[in-house]
Structures are given as C-alpha cells and as structure tokens.
Amino acid sequence: MKMPFKRSKLHHRIVGSIFLVVFGVVALCWILNSSLSERFYIHSKTAQIIDTYNTLSDVSVDGTLYSEDYYVAFENLCSGRNVSILVIASDGTVLLSSQSEASMIRNQLFNSLLGMKNNSKELASSEHYIVKRQVDAFSNQENIFLVGSLEDGNTILIRSAVDGIRDSVRVSNRFLLFVGLFGVLIAFVVSEIVAGPIADLEQKNASLQHDLVLREQSEKMRKEFLSNVSHELKTPIALIQGYAEGLNEGVSEDPESRAYYCEVILDEAHKMNQMVQQMLTLNQLEFGEEEFSMEHIDLISMIRSVNAVSKILLENEGITLNYVGPEELFVWADPFWVEQVYSNYLNNAIHHCEGEKRIEVVVIEDATSAKIQVFNTGKPIPEESIGRIWEKFYKVDKARTREYGGSGIGLSVVKAIMDGFGKPYGVKNHENGVCFWFELDK
Template identity: 40%
Template sequence: MKRSVRWKFTIIFAGLMTVAIALIWCINNWFLSGYYQNYKIHTLEKGYRAIDAIIQDEVRNGESSLEDAQAELNSGWKEYQKSKDGSSDMDSADGGSTQSGKNGTGDRAGDETQDALGEYAEGDTVVLEDDSEDASADALDGEEASSGGVRLANVIRELRDRSNISLLLYDSESDQTLVSSARDVEVMRDRVRRYIVGHAGAKRDVLREYDNYMIQKTFDPLSKTFYLESWGFFSDNATIFIMTMPMESIHESAAISNRFLMFVGIVVILAGSILIYFITRHITMPIKRLSELSEKMSNLDFDARYETSRRSTEEIDTLGNSMNVLSERLKTTIGELKEANAQLKKDIDEKVQIDEMRKEFIANVSHELKTPIALIQGYAEGLVEGMAEDKENRDYYCGVIMDEAGKMNRMVRQLLTLTALEFGGERLSVERFDLTELIASVISSSGVLLKQNELTVDFDGKEPVYVMGDEFKIEEVITNYLTNAIHHVGGGEKKIQIRIDHRRDGKEVCVEVFNTGNPIPDEALPNLWTKFYKVDKARTREYGGSGIGLSIVKAIMEMHHKACGVKNHENGVEFWFTLDTAGEK
C-alpha cells in the first residue's frame, strides 16, 4: 500500500532524528569517558598548581601554618560557603576573622582568598598559576593575607566536594601528616611511599609526567576499580602529596548521560513526529487538490481548473496554473491526435496492403517455378515411356531436365540468400583483404563461362589494394556484376570486351564493371534493383537469369553502408560499388 506525503515526511523526520541521536550516543559511548578523564587530569593539574602556590608563599614568608589546614578543613566549611556565595561585608569580615585563626588575618586578605578559590572552582587558572613574588607582594601589601592553612583547606574542600578527589600531604623531613581528606591515611601514605621507592604493586599506566610529580591510572584488584592518581613533591622538595580519584564515577557519569540522552531522544522523536505529521497537512492539502485535478484530467475532464487558495504556496500555484495550461493544450492536442490517429490507421492499412502485395509477389514467383517443374516432369515421363529410344533424343531430354533443374536451383538459392540479407539472417564478417586478388580470383573462376561465350575481361590490376569488408559477400557482388556483364554484352564484334577497374577516391575504393552493348532505358534504371525485374525478358530467359542477382548486390552493399549503382555509356553499361580503404600492414 502506498503511503501519503505526510506519512513519508514523518518517517523521514523520525529516521533522521533517530540516526542523529544514535550517532550522538555512539560518540558519547566511545569518546565521553576519554573526555571526562582528560578533564579530571586537568583538575588534578590545577589542584597541584594551587597547592604548590600556597606552599611557595609559606616558604617565602618564612611561615609554617600548614599544620592548621586539617583543623580548618574540619571546622571552617560553613563560613567559607557563606563567603563564596556573596554574603554581606559584615559576614565577610566575620568569616575572614574566623578563618584567620591564630594568625589574625584581615578583611582584604580573606576577600582575596575567596576570589582565588572562586576562580579555581570556575576553571580559571590565571590567579592560581600566578605564583610569582610580585603577586605575593601585592597580596600582602598594606594588610595581612589569609594563612596558608586556611587557603590550603579551602582548595582541598574544592577538590574533595566538587571532584571527589582524596588528598594527603605529609612532611618528608618530620614524617608527619600535614593534612588529609582521605579516610585511610596510612594506606595512602604507604601507597605514595611505595611509588617513591619504585615498588608499586598495583598495575598502573603513566598518563602525564612532570619534574616533581606525575599523573597515572592504576587498577585496584581488591575493589576491581580504576583510579586516577597524582603523586610526587611540591616545589619545596619536602612536602610529599598524593591525590586519588576513582574512575568509576566517570564511567557512571557517561552511562547516565547516554541513558538520559536515549530517554530525551525517544521523547523528541515521538513528539517531533506527531508535530511534523500535523504541520505537513498545510503542505499536503494543495498537493492533494492537484492530485484530484490530475485524476480528472486522466479521465479526459479538461474543464476542471485549479484555483489558488490562502494556504497554497508560490510553487503550488505555479504548478496549478501550469496544469491549467496543460489541460487546455491536452484538449487541443487530443483533437489533433485523433486526426493523426486516423492518418496513422490509413498508413497502417497501406502497409498491410503492401505486405499483401509482397506475399502475392512471392506467390507469383513461386508460380513461375511451375514451368520448369512441368518441363522436367514432362521430359522425365517421356524418358520413362520410351519416347526417346535413340541416344540423341535421350541426351536432349536429359539436357532439358538438367538445364531447368539448374535454373530452379539457382533461383531458390538466390531467394534464400536475399531473404537472409533483408531480414537480418546474415551477419557481416568485416576484415581487411586485397581487392585486386579477389577480382582476379572471380575472373579466374568464371573462365569456363567466358570461354564458352568467347569473351575476354580487361583487368590490369597489379598492385594490391586493401579494403575493409566481408570478403565472401563482396566476392558475390563482383560475381553477380561479372555474370550479368557476360550475359548482357552486345554488338557486332566477335569478341566483345568486359572491363573491370578499381580506383581510389579519397578514403574509398570504387569498383567498376563495364560491358559493351546497348544502354539500359532510363526509366528502367531505378527498377533494376527490384527482385525479379527484367528489362528484356526474352534475353534473360536465354541465359536463365531470375532478376534476383542485382537485388542481392543492393542488400549486401546496404549491410556495408556503402553505395552501388549503374551508369549508361554510349557503347555499353557500367555497374559500380564502393568500399572503405584499409591501411598497409
């Protein structure tokens, strides 16, 4: 059952949306985990730079307040959160004094710390990377800065709460833990020690490697979970750290994203398909009207007309107006076709009549065979009844029988050949051959007939002339021309000449066969190529000609797509044909 245009639009829309969502799903499935992993690696790198900047500040200022980071990490989140969310200046001042702790930092230092942490959370690393001495001097100029422990605790909170990163810092000189956001502190200390000494038991793959630290991907066989880890030293070469983050959250996030995308995609496809189905109604209604109009036109109702409407578009109106014009022209054209049909019917009747005439012609030709058959039968019966007892009469009877049988045999062969040529039963075998050699061969084959008629053939071809054609069929053409010349020579001389010439004419070779005698009447020239046409029936009967030879010549030359013809001269008749030349090998 055929579908409507609305249905096809809907199916196409649903198919395109399905392909698009499937493509997005595949891209997410193949590349989203890798994108998340690179993002987390970037987070680990920013975390390292932020903490390293704090440690460098502590070293330059000669302070050692990082031991306060653990206490600040456990108790200062509420004030930090209020400060980050943009609380009032009074709250900022209170939070700043609370975060200052025993170091007693001022309002401006607290604000700068919160601004730096806010930029870290938003992914901007400009402030965190700006760890030069000028930046530190600007932060401390005129007022006290926030203590390193408070700033460190804030960075660790961001890593822990936003990125699920566990971190451990300890002093390699005193072997004391400075700060940790991990549950198993000793496990993490043991792990980083083994990494440092090169005895990593877990399978790992190094992703990034720097001067003081590296980022790697490890697999825990106990929990069967992959982790992203960053470990090494800070710029003071005394503080050892390790940051670890499970990758299961990455895979889970990718899976949730794909599942959500699938649900949203299904809703979009269904809702969009329903919407497009109803929207396309405004497009298909004018098309439906055109369809109804075309159906009326197919029923030859040319009075139906298309009328524009408010919902139709410019293209539909153009098509409708064109159909109106088409209807008018069809109405006129059909009338003309009826007249042409009547004429065609008349032509067909004429063709049928011509075919009947051809059949009648063949029947008449067949009827002509009755004469030689009757002669053969009569003389054969005479021989049987003993009417020719002496040898001379028997030879005469047998000669008549053989002569009439030969005439019938030649006529039948020529008829079969001509029929095969005219109806495509014969195929050309075009090849390169020597025309001079072929003409000489035909003259030699006709030597007995020439000798019987005391004739000579003038042919002075010595140089080979190569042409393209079917050699056997061209041989038949030359044989027919020569036989026709032998039996139609005339004049008072005892020996009458027949001349055969071939001459080049550009890219063609023209072969001419001339015989002396009376010219052919001009009105008979066009009919020479017609089957069984005889100019002089009495003379033709003497040599047994059937009038088919020249028809065979015409058919062969038409197969070669070349010309043939006849010319009258004062002292005779010339038949000719042309062939394409072929180059020397």
C-alpha cells in the same frame, strides 16, 4: 532520452491550448463587458425609470400618490430601483420626495429646464416625459433622469446615478483578469497530470501504427514473392514434366535423343535450384536475418579469384576480360557478400556482352574509398528500365535472360547487400555498353 522530449513537447502543446482557450474566453468577456455592459445597463435603467414613471403617474390620478398609506410603497420603489424621485406642484411646492434629497433634485430639475448643461444626451421621450443622460453641474456626477408631467398635471423628476455601473465594469474586468491568471495556473497543473498518460498513449499508438505498416509491407512482399516464384517456376517445371513424360512413354528410343531429354531435365533442375538459392539469400538479406562481418580484405585478390573461376565461361563466349587498377588494395567489407556483389556484376556482364565482346574491370581509389567498375560492350539498358533493374524478378530482355538461365534476382541481391553495407552502387549507360559500379571504404 526520447520520452522527456516528447513529454515536454506535449506539455507545451496542452498548456498552449488551454492558455489560448482561457485567454480567448477572458478577452471576449472583457471586450463584451467593457463595450456592452454599460449600454445594456443604460438601456435597462431607462426602461426601469420609464416604468417607475408610469406606475406613479397611474396612482396620481386619484391622489393615492400623496397619501400616507402609499408612502411606504413609494420608499420601497425608490430603494428597490435605486432612484431618487421628486414631485412638485406648478407653484414649485414639493409634494413628494425620496428621503431628504428634495433641494438637490430640484436644483438639477431647474438646471435641466433652464438648459444650463449642454453635454446631455436624450435617451427616450414621449408627449409626457423626456429621459436624458447628463452630468450634474454641481456634483459632476453623471445621471439618468426623467422629467415629465403626471396625469394630475404635477411635474416629476426621477434620477439614477450612472457611476455605479462603471465601477462594476472595472471590478468585473479585474475579476476576469484574476480568472485568467488562475486559468493559466490550472493549465499548467492539468498539463502535468495528463501529459504523461497522453504521451504514453501517443507512443503506443505510433508503435502500433509502425507495426501495422510493417505487417502490411510484409504481407505485400509475401504475395509478390509467391506470385513471382510461381511465375518463374512455371516454365522449368513444365519443361521437366514434359521431357520426363516423354522418357516415361518412350517417345524416342534413340540413345542420343534420350540423352538430350535427360540433359534438358538436369539443366532446368539446375536453374530451379539456382533460383531458389538466390531467393533464399535475398530473403535473408531483406529481413535482416544475415549479419555482416566487416573485415579489412584484399579486394584485388578477391577480383582475381572470381575472374579465374569465370575463365572457362569467358573463353566459351569469346569474351576478352581486361583489368585496370592497383595490384593490391585493402577495403572494409564482408568477404563473402562482397564476392557475391562482384560475381553478380561479372556474370551479368558476361551474359550481356556483345559487339567487341570486351569486359573491363576498373578499380579507382582515392584517400578514403575505392570504386569498382564492371563494363561490358553491348546494348545500353533502355532508359525506362534503368530504375527498375534492381527490382526482384525484373528482366529487361526476358527471352535472353531465359536463354542463359537468369532469374532476375541477381541485381536485387546486389542492392540488398550494398544497402546493408550502407555504400553507394549503380549503373551507367555508355554508347557502346553498360557499366555497373559500387564503392567501399578503404
């Protein structure tokens, strides 16, 4: 179900991108065509009319302009540059005209000379000519025309219509609109063609990135694990080696001393075995190799069973254990792993119990869940350590932890189990002690 969503999202992104590009190009061309085409045309046409004037003025000096031999060149000049030309003598006689437009051009010349039109704009001028842009009084047609005197003294009028360029701009804009619509259609077609392969590549790239992150995390965890294990095993191995070498070398022949040496070696071996078992358990939980079997179990029965196993240790430490809660309560949990959570909490409380030497186990229930609290009197956890006690191998009091054989893994096991359950857990400091807790569904 995810793939169509990704494809649709990518499809919209591609279409949107192409549409923006096409729209931007078309809009830019439209603006440039509407605002600059006419100006460029007027400028070019003015230069062309002036060049036409210079050409005719040069050939008027020796009379070539009026000869029959030059007439063909004159007609080609008019048609090629789309201009109308009229040359008249000082007495008004028409000396030269393009086709049969002599009267109309002459009327426009007279209008210009007599100032009958006021809405004209001068485009260029010299001592021999003036170029204007003006609306014809009779045809209402806008023209560019030049009025000037040739080298031979005769008057010349050159005219070119402006309406054509405006029609061309309108046609060009309509064509640009067509191109824009066609471009949007192409955008849809192209997006349909490329969206699928690109979506596949994005999905594979995301999967590859995820795999790389997992690999980096795995490698980091492996290095941290090896570093922590080597650090934790260094002390017990050194003690075992030292006492074993003492026994081997006969440092003490006293049976009591030899028994002590053996007791230290066995104790350190037991601590190492316990730590290795906890590390293996934690490794299975963190890598998802352990599946939970959720059952509706009697929580109170499990608590009483663990408390009974710890009775001798509690008596040896002079600790009073009180239970406050219901006599029976069923919750959903994996029987084995929830016992691990409670056992770790209780062992942690026993090893850190001070002052009044009191541990309270409190079970609070509501309609849907149960909260299990294990409180022990003693020193509160330093605030800077509260957030780190769930980390592997972290120890608030390293000397004390070493004394009772702790490895700093117990609470990490609790975290892994409760994260696997998907249920809340935590710790809270009190003035006279510390309370660890976790919750389960009923």
